Amino acid sequence: MxxxxxxxxxxxxSVCNAFEHLGVEAALSNEPEQIRNSxxxxxxxxxxxxxxxxxxxxxxELICEQVAAGKPLLGICVGHQLLFEQSAEHGAHxxxxxxxGKVIPLPRTQRIPHMGWNSVQFAGYWPLFEDLGRSxxxxxxxxxxxxxxxRQAQILYTDYGFELPCAVRxxxxxxxxxxxxxxxxxxxxxxxxxxxxxxKYPKGTLNDRK
Amino acid sequence: MLTKRIIPCLDVKDGxxxxxxxxxxxxxxxxxxxxxxxxxxxxxDELVFLDITATIRRKKTIVDLVREVARNVFIPFTVGGGIxxxxxxxxxxxxxxxxxxVNTAAVDNxxxxxxxxxxxGNQCVVLAIDARRSQxxxxxxxxxxxxxxxxxxxxxxxxxxxxxxxxAGEILLTSMDADGTRAGYDNALNHxxxxxxxxPVIASGGAGKLEHLYDAISTGGADAVLMASxxxxxxxxxxxxxxYLAGRGVCVNL
Numbered sequence: 001m002x003x004x005x006x007x008x009x010x011x012x013x014s015v016c017n018a019f020e021h022l023g024v025e026a027a028l029s030n031e032p033e034q035i036r037n038s039x040x041x042x043x044x045x046x047x048x049x050x051x052x053x054x055x056x057x058x059x060x061e062l063i064c065e066q067v068a069a070g071k072p073l074l075g076i077c078v079g080h081q082l083l084f085e086q087s088a089e090h091g092a093h094x095x096x097x098x099x100x101g102k103v104i105p106l107p108r109t110q111r112i113p114h115m116g117w118n119s120v121q122f123a124g125y126w127p128l129f130e131d132l133g134r135s136x137x138x139x140x141x142x143x144x145x146x147x148x149x150x151r152q153a154q155i156l157y158t159d160y161g162f163e164l165p166c167a168v169r170x171x172x173x174x175x176x177x178x179x180x181x182x183x184x185x186x187x188x189x190x191x192x193x194x195x196x197x198x199x200k201y202p203k204g205t206l207n208d209r210k
Numbered sequence: 211m212l213t214k215r216i217i218p219c220l221d222v223k224d225g226x227x228x229x230x231x232x233x234x235x236x237x238x239x240x241x242x243x244x245x246x247x248x249x250x251x252x253x254x255d256e257l258v259f260l261d262i263t264a265t266i267r268r269k270k271t272i273v274d275l276v277r278e279v280a281r282n283v284f285i286p287f288t289v290g291g292g293i294x295x296x297x298x299x300x301x302x303x304x305x306x307x308x309x310x311x312v313n314t315a316a317v318d319n320x321x322x323x324x325x326x327x328x329x330x331g332n333q334c335v336v337l338a339i340d341a342r343r344s345q346x347x348x349x350x351x352x353x354x355x356x357x358x359x360x361x362x363x364x365x366x367x368x369x370x371x372x373x374x375x376x377x378a379g380e381i382l383l384t385s386m387d388a389d390g391t392r393a394g395y396d397n398a399l400n401h402x403x404x405x406x407x408x409x410p411v412i413a414s415g416g417a418g419k420l421e422h423l424y425d426a427i428s429t430g431g432a433d434a435v436l437m438a439s440x441x442x443x444x445x446x447x448x449x450x451x452x453x454y455l456a457g458r459g460v461c462v463n464l
Contacts, residue, residue, distance in 0.1 A: 011303045113333040115410050117463040118212045137463040141333040182286045
């Protein structure tokens with residue numbers, strides 16, 4: 001079972017709907033027990049960074065602990081931004097610090113928010129982005145972005161007047177700035193690939209280690 | 211590169227999609243969930259659902275509609291119509307909408323934009339403006355509220371700029387003069403607004419043929435084009451629209 005972390009911000013339901021459509025077992029939850037027993041975690045998020053981090057509260061530590069033990073984690077939009085060390089959105093805020101980099105405003109040379117469908121380019125390989133089909137377009141809606149300091153973590157970028165990093169991965173952690181749950185068939189295939197990755201995650205590993 | 215978006219708009223009244231001319235003479239255009247799913251399959255970039263039901267019951271029906279659409283459609287959609295506070299916006303987003311549009315409520319109380327943007331993020335808050343050409347000056351437009359029935363003293367351009375400052379993430383700009391006429395968008399209006407703000411502008415009202423969509427993007431400077439009549443009644447489909455625009459050098463997600 002994949003757990004979509006329910007921390008009371010924005011449109012978290014759509015990720016569950018997409019998994020349901022794909023026939024993948026997933027549920028929205030903020031119960032520590034369910035999070036511990038899951039095959040993988042999705043950190044969604046439509047909100048301001050500080051608000052989202054506050055709403056996450058004690059779950060932040062639990063997520064980091066689960067990820068350290070090897071459980072796959074997918075961060076989406078603000079969930080992707082939370083993976084980084086800090087954000088400058090409405091004041092300075094600390095993030096989960098799982099990936100090196102910081103969240104900063106998009107340059108005002110283009111319209112803000114960056115809203116709509118943009119095509120992605122590959123900076124590296126990661127099985128989550130396999131079999132996307134013909135289209136490389138994904139749906140974006142954001143005013144801030146994560147500047148990635150760990151160059152090896154950067155997997156995808158998109159052109160928005162500059163090379164905007166839009167997907168990162170490190171070990172079992174993946175973050176995408178776009179919304180796979182709202183990006184039609186190619187978005188659904190990213191979620192399907194994530195579900196496959198979770199299947200490979202050995203169940204009970206965490207409990208055995210304790 | 212960011213593409214220009216093609217957005218079918220579904221006006222929903224008592225659970226059915228309807229479409230009128232100049233906001234009047236409504237005609238049935240089908241079931242909202244079915245029509246939304248069809249547009250998604252055809253390659254629409256986004257959908258807009260506007261609840262124009264004039265009764266008090268709509269608050270519940272609109273949430274049900276959003277839930278049902280979200281289970282069947284995997285592209286972004288905006289919902290609007292009679293939204294009056296940040297709690298409602300929050301509920302609609304939690305039910306599966308990507309964005310919520312506000313119109314009359316924002317004119318009555320502009321703080322709703324600020325409050326909602328701080329809570330859910332600018333990108334989820336769309337300001338819908340129903341604009342009517344001023345009778346005094348041809349290059350001025352006035353904001354109308356309550357489904358276009360009530361003119362206000364607000365100037366469209368100033369209102370758009372104020373909304374951007376308060377945190378609106380996008381403007382859905384409908385020309386009441388052009389709406390449903392199929393005679394083309396009001397591109398003087400589109401251009402005036404899109405060059406006055408730095409948030410995306412969706413041009414709405416007046417699409418009748420493919421050329422009109424191109425004009426709204428090239429002359430009007432719109433980031434997205436909204437249409438209803440021409441696609442609801444099968445005159446053209448989304449793929450034809452995108453192929454046409456791509457042929458004229460517009461970047462679209464085809």
